[in-house]
Amino acid sequence: MDTFFLEFRDPLFGVIIFFVLIFVITFFSYWFARLKKREDYRHLDKFLKQFHSLPSQNELKVLITKGELSEKSWLLLANSYTKGGNYEKSIEIYSELLKVGDKSNYRDTLFLLGKTYFKAGFLERAKQIFLEILKNNPRTPQALNYLLLVYEQMKDYGAALELLEPLSELSKDVTTISAYLNSLSILNSMSLTPDEKAYKLLEIYKSSNHLDYLIFEYIFRVNPKAAWENFDASKAELLVDLLWSCDKKDLDFDIIMQNGYLRELYTAKGYIQAATKSSVFELDVLINLESKANATLGFEYICDNCKVIYPFAFSRCSSCHTIESSRVELSLVRDYHKDFSEENNSFQ
Numbered sequence: 045m046d047t048f049f050l051e052f053r054d055p056l057f058g059v060i061i062f063f064v065l066i067f068v069i070t071f072f073s074y075w076f077a078r079l080k081k082r083e084d085y086r087h088l089d090k091f092l093k094q095f096h097s098l099p100s101q102n103e104l105k106v107l108i109t110k111g112e113l114s115e116k117s118w119l120l121l122a123n124s125y126t127k128g129g130n131y132e133k134s135i136e137i138y139s140e141l142l143k144v145g146d147k148s149n150y151r152d153t154l155f156l157l158g159k160t161y162f163k164a165g166f167l168e169r170a171k172q173i174f175l176e177i178l179k180n181n182p183r184t185p186q187a188l189n190y191l192l193l194v195y196e197q198m199k200d201y202g203a204a205l206e207l208l209e210p211l212s213e214l215s216k217d218v219t220t221i222s223a224y225l226n227s228l229s230i231l232n233s234m235s236l237t238p239d240e241k242a243y244k245l246l247e248i249y250k251s252s253n254h255l256d257y258l259i260f261e262y263i264f265r266v267n268p269k270a271a272w273e274n275f276d277a278s279k280a281e282l283l284v285d286l287l288w289s290c291d292k293k294d295l296d297f298d299i300i301m302q303n304g305y306l307r308e309l310y311t312a313k314g315y316i317q318a319a320t321k322s323s324v325f326e327l328d329v330l331i332n333l334e335s336k337a338n339a340t341l342g343f344e345y346i347c348d349n350c351k352v353i354y355p356f357a358f359s360r361c362s363s364c365h366t367i368e369s370s371r372v373e374l375s376l377v378r379d380y381h382k383d384f385s386e387e388n389n390s391f392q
């Protein structure tokens with residue numbers, strides 16, 4: 045029986061203890077390394093999680109009050125939130141800065157808050173902010189300009205027109221904006237008939253010689269005859285998309301035949317045969333195709349001031365707020381309308 049047990053002094057006992065110790069140490073170091081790895085991963089995960097969600101309003105309040113970051117850093121952060129479209133966060137930062145920030149920057153921060161409210165579509169709040177700035181500093185052109193934009197978006201054209209007087213006193217040319225606001229006021233009037241609107245718009249056009257697109261877009265729609273009678277054919281390129289989509293029955297071919305660009309345009313459209321070529325590439329291709337291919341003109345609208353491209357026509361750029369900065373760009377596109385009518389004919 046004793047042969048199955050080792051003596052304490054037996055050398056084999058020492059060897060076994062040695063291997064047991066190696067096993068225990070290896071086992072513990074393996075588990076320790078595993079535990080450490082898991083701990084590190086959790087720590088990093090927790091650290092990165094902070095950036096998945098934005099700080100809450102209360103967290104922002106504490107961070108701004110602590111004053112660990114300069115006011116300029118907070119303003120830069122708010123600006124980057126605005127650029128990213130997160131208006132809520134930038135509004136929270138500006139509002140908190142107004143409470144605890146430097147009083148010498150109060151008006152600038154208030155203006156930035158008003159601008160952000162305007163961009164976010166909180167027009168009433170933006171209005172109150174700009175009115176507050178103007179109450180203490182009535183000669184602030186930026187606040188006047190933004191208040192005018194707010195009134196324009198609210199369709200309160202009377203209030204917007206009242207701001208032109210202080211703006212003109214600040215040596216700003218208000219001729220175009222005055223014509224623009226008056227035109228919008230007429231277009232949105234509930235009491236005028238379409239013909240009365242067209243007549244009043246033509247009066248504005250004749251006195252200002254501006255806003256061709258805004259005015260003729262409406263008149264070509266409601267009274268094409270009056271549009272052709274008053275339309276300045278030398279500006280046809282500005283209204284090319286309107287002229288292109290005009291119904292054939294509404295066209296005045298006497299006027300068209302007297303203008304080179306209009307002859308090329310309507311030859312390209314296939315309504316007349318009055319041109320063999322054009323200096324405009326897209327029109328030249330369409331004239332030479334002679335309606336043999338399903339191609340038509342496509343239009344894009346570029347703001348000449350800020351170079352933003354829009355798929356639709358505009359009178360005031362929604363990015364830089366400039367009036368009459370739209371330039372139409374032509375392109376050749378597939379004529380889906382023609383495709384559709386051919387498909388329909390094939391089923392008959």
Ligand SMILES: [Zn+2]
Nearest residue numbers: 347350361364
């Ligand atoms: Zn622009």
